[in-house]
Amino acid sequence: MEPFNPATSQDTHTVLNQPKPLENYNAYKSDSILRYWVTQFSGDWASDQLSRFGHHIGHELLEAGFLANKHLPEFQPHNRFGYRVDQVDYHPAYHQLMAHAIENGHTSLPWTQPKAGAHVARAALAFMHNQADPGSGCPLTMTFACVPALQHQPDVAAIWLPKITATVYDGTNKPYFDKAGVTIGMAMTEKQGGSDVRANSTVATPVADAGAGKLYSLVGHKWFCSAPMCDAFLVLAKTGESLSCFLVPRWREDGSKNPMQIQRLKNKLGNKSNASSEIEFRGAHGWLLGEEGRGIRTIIDMVALTRYDCMIGSSALMAQAAKEAIWHTSGRSVFGRNLHDQPLMINVLADLALEAEAALAITMRIAHALDNIKDSHQAALIRSATAIGKYWICKRAIQHTAEAMECIGGVGYVEENVASRLYREAPVNSIWEGSGNVQCLDLLRVLQREPETFSALFAEFDQAQGKHPLFDHKLKQLKAEFADTENIEVRARQMMEQLALIWQAATLFSYGEPQIAEAFTQARLSDHYFQFGTLPAGIDAKSIVERALAKI
Structure with a gap:
């Protein structure tokens, strides 16, 4: 190789130590954590469909996501002849994303195939779609969630539901009765x-x-x-x-x-x-x-599902953020060693992965409850636990995506990398469909008016009793907190945080891998730390990171 000669070459240096981008992969097959939770809650019958969907997410739809976020929607109030049209024009990539999601059942699967694991499989579709483009997930969510509200009016539902649940996307500006899908x-x-x-x-x-x-x-x-x-x-x-x-x-x-x-x-x-x-x-x-x-009683059936989709969306943001951070650092060296050989970096990455999996675990637990909503216990759990998950996951995603971007470094802050988009996206799910205070107050109202929801929630926690002394201690403390009703509204956020952590730990103990449940309990139920990367020394952080690394 010829030595570098600044007098004859326009190059200033050879590009070294820059990892390849995470692209051209199958978002389902490469994600062992997502596949684990889909299988755990009876959604694995859809694995072929999810794998086909995941292939497109990890290939051309990644590019579509970048294009749809670069070429933003444009509003045209009137056409060129002066007629009012109220038209919003989208880049073709947006329509590509919408068509792929709808054609594969994102908005319809549990309504058209109501069987065990249908909501779980649909949650996996939404989870992966959000990793290509969270923005288009908004109309997809609303289309999916409107079905129970429309069922309050059978004559209107008879006209609209066949078009809503059709796996057909038509983004043209024409009347609904001229469309096969809406x-x-x-x-x-x-x-x-x-x-x-x-x-x-x-x-x-x-x-x-x-x-x-x-x-x-x-x-x-x-x-x-x-x-x-x-x-x-x-x-x-x-x-x-x-x-x-x-x-x-x-x-x-x-x-x-x-x-x-x-x-x-x-x-x-x-x-x-x-x-x-x-x-x-x-x-x-x-x-x-x-x-x-x-x-309000009518539309709340829609709101309950859109709030649940906020859990899916923020879980997806964290999963993608952790995946990007782990992938990038696996191919980069600093101070003479690969970043995955740096103990402090591995601690941060493992903490991010642990948070993302705990979020996905309780999100899929609610999907499982939706699949069994005719059971009174499952229905009661949905009414209380959705507020907890919506509150906690959506708030954690904001700090989580920032930390992941920091792991990637300066290149993560620029728009060519997906990390900056994840960070800007993170606050919306916390605000949309009721902010944190609204979730707290709604939960207090539900627990007061429907005592069975309180029983269902704590029955879920009790399943994990005896699995870990830290868990047992924190659960005892939590029950004492609820027994004291003085100033309960002032303490609502404190209690919501405790509920979320106990529920995540209980779900991991009852349905998850033992080493993940153990690590989460040590990390979240012992001394409280406010930054990621503060896992106790006894946790096998390396294996947690390896579990979360995309398998391409």
Whole structure:
């Protein structure tokens, strides 16, 4: 090799010690942790489907994710002839991502194949899709989650559900009745209320007859309407003094444009590939779902599932962040040694992997409960544990993705690397569908009004009693905390944190690998540390990292 000669060469150096990017792999086959939890909760019958899906996620859809986040949605209020169109134009990569997800059952699998492990398999699809592009996961989630809410109104459901559960994506701007498959959004939040939807001022009046399934005319605004090119939206509006729930399509029955006008798109921190908007209803028609005045009760069935999908989304962010950090450091040397030979780096990476697996474990436990929702214990567990998981996982993802980006270093901070996108994406799941305080207050209300949910939750914990003295001690402390109701609202976040850690440990002991449960308990239930990379010395951090390393 010729020696470097600055007088004759335009090169300044040879590129060394830079790892190859994590790409061209199967996101399912390479992820032994995801496969473990899918199998553990009866979803392995879908392994061939998940493997095909994972292949595309790890190949061309990774590139589609970068393109959809580079070429952002553009709002066109009018066409070139001056007609109001309220059109949002997406890059073809966004439509590629949406089509792949819908065609493979992301929005429909548990509804069309209601058998053991269906929700688990669908959670794995959503988990992997989020690793290609979290933003497009928003309309996919809403389309999936709307089904129980629409079932409150059988005549409307009969028209819409076959299109909602079809494995067909049609991103064109045309009436729903000309499409074989549709997507569904939601619009609840208003400027003056935020999470307090009872402060909403949008008003609905009957077009002709009043009552369930009838058409109403809506006038008002919505501060956040995500994915405004969906074919219809679940909307809360007042009928009299109470809130009712409506399905508002973008096109009227006669083929004219429903007057639901987009005011502008939000310029968000993250979630870039997904358009979020402010809208006004100027006499927009919508069908009443269920009884007048029972809107919150109707839409809560959708909200429960979108909150659950926040768990999936944030678990996916952490899994991808840990995977990227571990992959990058496996191919990089610092101070004369590979980073995987550096004890402090291995401690950080193992801690990130441990956090990601604990999040996935309780997420899949809820999927398993959804598959068995007719069992009263499982239904009660869903009502309490979803708030815990939504609170904890979504908050942990913010710090977790930052730490993973730090492991990668400066290259992780630039947009060519996926780590920066994961970090910017992380806060949205904590904010969307009820912030941390809302989750705490909802849990306290549920536990007070439905004592069986308290029993189901602690029965889940009790299954792990006797597995570890630290666990037994912390569970005893937690029960004492709940016995003391004084200032319980002030202590709600402290209790939520304890609940989350106990639940994660119990799930790992009951369903997980023993060494992971042991490591998690030592790390999270003993002395409390606030930074990742503070695992006790006795934990086999090297084996945890090796378990989480993508197997390509």
